[in-house]
Amino acid sequence: MNCEGWKEKLDAYADGELPPETTRSMAEHLSGCPACTAEMVQIVQQKRVTASAGKRYSAPPELRARIRQQIAAKPARGGWQWALGLALAAVAVIGLGLAIMLPSRTAARNQLIAGVVDRHITALASASPVDVVSSDRHTVKPWFAGKLPFTFNLPELAGSPFTLDGGRMVYLDSRPGAHLIYGVRKHRLSVFILQEGGDFSRLLPTAAEPWRSLSFNVTSWSAGGLRYFVVSDAAPEDVSALAALLKQANS
C-alpha cells in the first residue's frame, strides 16, 4: 500500500478501529515513514483539542428555556410547591451542566494517558527523537543530572532483547521528567519518569496495569515517589518486560 492508502486509514488507526493485522502493518509503516507519522501526530493533537473543547460546554440556552417553559405550563400550585419545582429544575440544569463540563474520572485518566502516547508519537516523529544519543545507561543517566529534581536508575540490558537509543527532557502534567527511548526488534518504546503527584496520583493506579490507547500499549506505576510510564506499539509482553527491568533497577 502506498502512503495515500495509509493516510486514509490514519483516523481509524488513531481510534484503534483497524483489524489487528492492519494495525501491525500500519505501525510498521509509521516507524519508517516521517510523512505519515507527521500526519498521525496532527490527528492525535486534533483529537485532544476536540476532547478538551467538549469539556467546556454547559447546558445550551434552548434547553434552559424549554425547562422554564415546562415549569410555566404546569397547572398552578401552592406557593411552596412552585418553589420546590423551580428548585428541582434548577438542580437538574446545574447537574446537567456539571455532567457536561466535568469529564468523568475515566475520561480524565484516558486523556492523561493519551497525552503520554502523544509525547511518544511526537518524539518519534521529530528529526532528532533524543537529545542525548547513547546506548550506554552510564552516559544517559548523568545527562539528566541538574536538569531534573530527582534521580533514577536505568536497567542493565545485557541478556534482554532491548536496546537504549538515548534520552530527552519531557513535560507531562506541567512537571519535568526524563524520556528514554528503547528499541525492541522493529519497535520503539518510550519510558517516562517523573515525580509522582497532581493528576498522576489522583487518576492513575499505583500498581502497573496495562491499557490500550490509540493502538499503543501503555503501562504505568508509582514507586519511590516517582511515576513511570512505558508506551509502545510493541507487544504487551515487551512493554511488561521493560517495565519489569525498570522496577528491578529502581527497587
Ligand SMILES: [Zn+2]
Ligand atoms: Zn507513509
